[in-house]
């Protein structure tokens with residue numbers, strides 16, 4: 047089991063190295079950073095000085111090693127556009143994105159599993175069928191359309207909820223939270239619904255089909271033959287077996303919520319990492335782009351690791367054991 | 373008969389499918405007494421499992437009981453409300469399925485599964501249930517049960533898992549156990565042990581056992597009586613030694629011919645020509661008639677009813693005095709009739 051987790055960890059580190067390499071390569075191939083940073087009238091000498099200060103004169107592999115070394119310490123250099131440390135920019139934006147993503151993930155998981163189980167148990171019920179049909183919309187509609195639709199209904203027509211920004215936030219150390227003020231909470235509703243909806247429908251459909259599959263298994267039939275009440279069969283015997291395959295896909299999906307956040311943050315002018323990245327792309331602000339890439343990869347790797355650990359918790363077969371001789 | 377545990381009367385089970393109504397069970401009747409083992413044989417698709425599922429009230433949709441009645445110790449159970457039927461399952465009827473590898477929930481310790489079953493059907497507290505579970509495991513022959521009880525199913529071999537399954541079926545001391553091919557999925561070397569165990573437990577607890585199997589050898593050793601099923605009907609039912617040694621129904625005769633004899637003789641594997649009809653297209657008259665070498669006029673017209681015949685019940689016109697010249701009179705068996713045919717031909 048320890049070996050299993052270690053292997054998973056090693057894989058994660060490898061993935062991070064590859065992504066870091068890609069991120070780093072951007073420095074060479076995307077635009078000329080110096081031209082972006084200094085004005086038209088800067089002298090050749092100024093430019094040369096700047097190149098040296100940015101470490102652009104060193105050999106390529108050397109630069110990569112330095113990049114990794116700095117990245118591990120959270121140092122991604124200076125933003126070309128804002129001339130401030132990238133880590134400061136990221137740290138300012140991180141709470142907005144994390145709060146949005148975590149709440150969306152929570153919403154998608156809780157509602158997705160709940161509705162999926164309901165749709166599986168009430169397989170032919172009217173409500174279950176309605177839920178399934180609506181979920182088809184969720185799977186096929188692009189996120190930005192859902193966001194715009196929600197804004198139209200709840201912000202423009204009904205005027206219940208704000209359509210952009212985080213509202214008022216409260217600072218706790220370097221972290222800023224929107225969870226403690228009314229306007230902050232209100233501002234979260236629409237972005238969370240928008241970002242979570244796609245994952246919700248996906249998780250729900252997955253849970254439903256897996257659960258229906260499990261309900262056909264022999265051990266369910268045997269549990270019925272033992273006279274176990276149907277509720278216990280559904281929630282004790284079937285659900286846990288359902289969650290094992292669901293955890294993988296749902297886990298990775300939740301990781302991708304961070305990536306999907308770019309669209310939602312743009313639609314709602316959410317001051318998070320996603321909109322920071324979009325701006326960075328517009329200005330070829332390579333250090334910010336690189337940092338963002340590494341950040342997203344880290345989130346995926348962590349999710350993957352959590353998935354693997356959850357597996358071990360859920361499935362005793364992975365914990366290893368002895369077999370009694372015949 | 374006061375000691376009849378299970379009584380199935382004219383049971384009919386239908387599956388309503390897109391291609392029409394499939395009569396999986398069509399007029400099946402039999403009894404099982406306390407402590408008795410009824411062997412149920414017949415080729416695949418004959419309706420053995422569906423009969424068992426009907427008794428325990430677990431027919432898969434779109435199937436349903438279309439007629440007849442099922443009595444457990446005199447009480448009708450085929451029309452019980454679902455919640456009451458659930459309380460019968462596991463408490464008064466225990467079930468054992470074919471594949472012990474898939475019968476247990478892989479994610480729970482066997483202690484959890486045993487205690488769950490015991491507390492569902494008795495007033496025992498969880499810790500008393502655990503003590504009882506350990507006793508049960510000891511009874512079915514699991515070594516070091518107090519230690520093994522906290523293992524997961526995958527930590528047991530197939531034979532041991534089937535013992536656990538049997539312990540689960542026994543949790544509430546049921547009156548009836550339905551064992552549906554309990555050894556088919558097991559190693560040949562452990563099959564006999566499981567059968568012996570079942571037989572012993574049935575005797576010790578006075579449990580009635582319905583033992584479904586393909587294995588005529590198992591039937592011959594274990595069963596008190598045997599029912600031969602064909603196309604959802606009982607072709608013949610009677611004491612095991614008579615049916616095995618001296619089958620009356622032509623289908624039963626073919627089936628018994630298909631047992632390799634033990635004493636190292638040439639295995640006489642008589643193949644019955646043809647195959648069982650599709651249940652949506654059972655021929656009129658006797659269901660076996662397209663394959664029967666003794667077929668005569670009324671076989672394709674009248675459906676034979678099971679009639680008593682020297683301690684057996686046989687559904688075949690040959691044993692019906694109303695069949696006139698084809699009637700196999702007292703003292704004549706099929707083999708004798710065949711010799712007679714040959715001699716007169």
Ligand SMILES: Nc1ncnc2c1ncn2[C@@H]1O[C@H](COP(=O)(O)OP(=O)(O)O)[C@@H](O)[C@H]1O
Nearest residue numbers: 387396415416417418419420421422423432651
């Ligand atoms: N779930 C089902 N849906 C439709 N038909 C079924 C179903 N289960 C069983 N049957 C029908 O009932 C017949 C008898 O099946 P079964 O009792 O399983 O046979 P066996 O004697 O091999 O145990 C099968 O031939 C099949 O046509």
Ligand code: SF4
Nearest residue numbers: 658661664671688689
């Ligand atoms: S009734 Fe006729 S067809 Fe059916 S088994 Fe008897 S002899 Fe054969």
Ligand SMILES: [Mg+2]
Nearest residue numbers: 420421422552
């Ligand atoms: Mg079967």
